[in-house]
Amino acid sequence: MKESVEQAINDQIQVEFQSAYGYLSMSARFEDLNFKGAAKWMRMQWQEENMHAMKFFDFLIRRGGNPRLQPLTAPEISFNTPLEAFEIALSSERKVTRLIHELYDLAVEKKDYSLRTLLHWFIDEQVEEEESVEEIIQNFKLTGDSGEGLFLVDRELGQRIAEGGEE
Ligand SMILES: [Fe+2]
Numbered sequence: 168m169k170e171s172v173e174q175a176i177n178d179q180i181q182v183e184f185q186s187a188y189g190y191l192s193m194s195a196r197f198e199d200l201n202f203k204g205a206a207k208w209m210r211m212q213w214q215e216e217n218m219h220a221m222k223f224f225d226f227l228i229r230r231g232g233n234p235r236l237q238p239l240t241a242p243e244i245s246f247n248t249p250l251e252a253f254e255i256a257l258s259s260e261r262k263v264t265r266l267i268h269e270l271y272d273l274a275v276e277k278k279d280y281s282l283r284t285l286l287h288w289f290i291d292e293q294v295e296e297e298e299s300v301e302e303i304i305q306n307f308k309l310t311g312d313s314g315e316g317l318f319l320v321d322r323e324l325g326q327r328i329a330e331g332g333e334e
Protein backbone atom coordinates (compact mmCIF):
# COMPACT_ATOMS: atom_id res chain seq x y z
CA MET A 168 0.00 0.00 0.00
CA LYS A 169 1.27 3.45 -0.80
CA GLU A 170 2.55 5.40 2.22
CA SER A 171 0.32 8.41 1.49
CA VAL A 172 -2.74 6.15 1.39
CA GLU A 173 -1.73 4.40 4.62
CA GLN A 174 -1.27 7.77 6.32
CA ALA A 175 -4.63 9.03 5.11
CA ILE A 176 -6.39 5.91 6.42
CA ASN A 177 -4.68 6.36 9.77
CA ASP A 178 -5.91 9.95 9.83
CA GLN A 179 -9.44 8.72 9.12
CA ILE A 180 -9.18 6.22 11.99
CA GLN A 181 -8.46 9.18 14.25
CA VAL A 182 -11.45 11.08 12.81
CA GLU A 183 -13.81 8.15 13.49
CA PHE A 184 -12.60 7.64 17.06
CA GLN A 185 -12.78 11.39 17.66
CA SER A 186 -16.31 11.35 16.32
CA ALA A 187 -17.15 8.47 18.68
CA TYR A 188 -15.69 10.47 21.55
CA GLY A 189 -17.89 13.44 20.68
CA TYR A 190 -21.02 11.29 20.69
CA LEU A 191 -20.06 9.77 24.03
CA SER A 192 -19.69 13.25 25.47
CA MET A 193 -23.12 14.17 24.12
CA SER A 194 -24.52 11.03 25.70
CA ALA A 195 -23.20 12.10 29.09
CA ARG A 196 -24.70 15.58 28.66
CA PHE A 197 -28.08 14.08 27.74
CA GLU A 198 -27.98 11.90 30.86
CA ASP A 199 -27.39 15.07 32.84
CA LEU A 200 -30.33 16.80 31.14
CA ASN A 201 -32.44 13.71 31.81
CA PHE A 202 -33.13 12.90 28.15
CA LYS A 203 -32.68 9.16 28.55
CA GLY A 204 -33.66 8.29 25.00
CA ALA A 205 -31.27 10.75 23.38
CA ALA A 206 -28.55 9.59 25.77
CA LYS A 207 -29.05 6.02 24.57
CA TRP A 208 -29.11 7.11 20.91
CA MET A 209 -25.81 8.94 21.37
CA ARG A 210 -24.27 5.95 23.11
CA MET A 211 -25.25 3.74 20.20
CA GLN A 212 -23.77 6.27 17.82
CA TRP A 213 -20.54 6.09 19.83
CA GLN A 214 -20.51 2.35 19.13
CA GLU A 215 -21.16 2.90 15.43
CA GLU A 216 -18.28 5.33 15.12
CA ASN A 217 -15.97 2.91 16.89
CA MET A 218 -17.06 0.28 14.40
CA HIS A 219 -16.21 2.68 11.54
CA ALA A 220 -12.74 3.21 12.98
CA MET A 221 -12.29 -0.55 13.28
CA LYS A 222 -13.30 -1.12 9.66
CA PHE A 223 -10.39 1.06 8.57
CA PHE A 224 -8.14 -0.51 11.20
CA ASP A 225 -8.88 -4.03 9.92
CA PHE A 226 -8.57 -2.92 6.32
CA LEU A 227 -5.04 -1.64 7.00
CA ILE A 228 -4.06 -4.92 8.62
CA ARG A 229 -5.50 -7.00 5.79
CA ARG A 230 -3.57 -4.90 3.28
CA GLY A 231 -0.31 -5.36 5.18
CA GLY A 232 -0.35 -1.80 6.54
CA ASN A 233 0.06 -0.64 10.11
CA PRO A 234 -2.58 1.13 12.17
CA ARG A 235 -0.87 3.97 14.04
CA LEU A 236 -3.20 5.35 16.65
CA GLN A 237 -3.16 9.10 17.08
CA PRO A 238 -4.15 11.21 20.08
CA LEU A 239 -7.77 12.15 20.68
CA THR A 240 -8.75 15.51 22.06
CA ALA A 241 -11.28 16.17 24.80
CA PRO A 242 -14.64 16.87 23.13
CA GLU A 243 -15.70 20.48 23.59
CA ILE A 244 -19.38 20.09 23.07
CA SER A 245 -21.89 22.14 24.98
CA PHE A 246 -25.60 22.36 24.42
CA ASN A 247 -28.75 23.08 26.36
CA THR A 248 -31.39 21.59 24.10
CA PRO A 249 -31.63 18.41 22.03
CA LEU A 250 -32.06 20.53 18.91
CA GLU A 251 -28.68 22.19 19.49
CA ALA A 252 -27.07 18.81 20.10
CA PHE A 253 -28.32 17.28 16.88
CA GLU A 254 -27.34 20.37 14.91
CA ILE A 255 -23.81 19.94 16.25
CA ALA A 256 -23.97 16.27 15.25
CA LEU A 257 -25.11 17.19 11.74
CA SER A 258 -22.28 19.62 11.14
CA SER A 259 -19.82 17.06 12.47
CA GLU A 260 -21.21 14.39 10.13
CA ARG A 261 -21.03 16.76 7.16
CA LYS A 262 -17.37 17.35 7.94
CA VAL A 263 -16.77 13.58 8.11
CA THR A 264 -18.55 13.18 4.77
CA ARG A 265 -16.18 15.71 3.20
CA LEU A 266 -13.19 13.81 4.61
CA ILE A 267 -14.50 10.49 3.28
CA HIS A 268 -14.91 12.09 -0.16
CA GLU A 269 -11.35 13.44 0.00
CA LEU A 270 -10.10 9.98 0.90
CA TYR A 271 -11.98 8.63 -2.10
CA ASP A 272 -10.31 11.24 -4.32
CA LEU A 273 -6.95 10.05 -3.03
CA ALA A 274 -7.87 6.41 -3.68
CA VAL A 275 -8.73 7.32 -7.27
CA GLU A 276 -5.59 9.36 -7.73
CA LYS A 277 -3.35 6.59 -6.31
CA LYS A 278 -5.27 3.88 -8.17
CA ASP A 279 -6.08 2.08 -4.92
CA TYR A 280 -9.01 -0.02 -6.12
CA SER A 281 -9.72 -1.93 -2.92
CA LEU A 282 -9.82 1.27 -0.88
CA ARG A 283 -12.34 2.62 -3.36
CA THR A 284 -14.54 -0.42 -2.79
CA LEU A 285 -14.30 -0.04 0.99
CA LEU A 286 -15.19 3.63 0.68
CA HIS A 287 -18.37 2.90 -1.27
CA TRP A 288 -19.76 1.52 2.00
CA PHE A 289 -18.70 4.65 3.88
CA ILE A 290 -20.13 7.00 1.26
CA ASP A 291 -23.53 5.29 1.59
CA GLU A 292 -23.22 5.25 5.38
CA GLN A 293 -22.66 9.02 5.47
CA VAL A 294 -25.81 9.59 3.42
CA GLU A 295 -27.76 7.51 5.94
CA GLU A 296 -26.24 9.21 8.95
CA GLU A 297 -26.91 12.72 7.67
CA GLU A 298 -30.42 11.69 6.71
CA SER A 299 -31.28 10.26 10.12
CA VAL A 300 -29.84 13.23 12.02
CA GLU A 301 -31.73 15.64 9.73
CA GLU A 302 -34.94 13.76 10.48
CA ILE A 303 -34.35 14.02 14.23
CA ILE A 304 -33.65 17.75 13.89
CA GLN A 305 -36.92 18.10 12.01
CA ASN A 306 -38.78 16.31 14.81
CA PHE A 307 -37.29 18.52 17.50
CA LYS A 308 -38.10 21.61 15.45
CA LEU A 309 -41.73 20.49 15.22
CA THR A 310 -42.00 19.93 18.96
CA GLY A 311 -40.52 23.32 19.83
CA ASP A 312 -40.71 23.80 23.58
CA SER A 313 -43.62 21.45 24.13
CA GLY A 314 -42.76 19.21 27.06
CA GLU A 315 -45.01 16.47 25.77
CA GLY A 316 -43.45 16.65 22.31
CA LEU A 317 -39.91 16.49 23.72
CA PHE A 318 -40.92 13.52 25.82
CA LEU A 319 -42.29 11.67 22.79
CA VAL A 320 -39.30 12.37 20.54
CA ASP A 321 -36.93 11.37 23.33
CA ARG A 322 -38.83 8.15 23.86
CA GLU A 323 -38.62 7.38 20.15
CA LEU A 324 -34.85 7.99 20.16
CA GLY A 325 -34.57 5.51 23.02
CA GLN A 326 -36.10 2.85 20.79
CA ARG A 327 -33.17 2.87 18.40
CA ILE A 328 -31.84 -0.62 17.90
CA ALA A 329 -28.31 -1.59 17.00
CA GLU A 330 -27.52 -2.20 13.34
CA GLY A 331 -26.44 -5.68 12.36
CA GLY A 332 -22.92 -5.53 13.76
CA GLU A 333 -20.46 -6.95 11.27
CA GLU A 334 -21.45 -6.33 7.67
FE1 LIG B 1 -18.21 7.45 11.04
Ligand SMILES: [Fe+2]
Pocket residue numbers: 186216260263296
Ligand atom coordinates in the same frame (compact mmCIF):
# COMPACT_ATOMS: atom_id res chain seq x y z
FE1 LIG C 1 -20.91 9.21 11.66
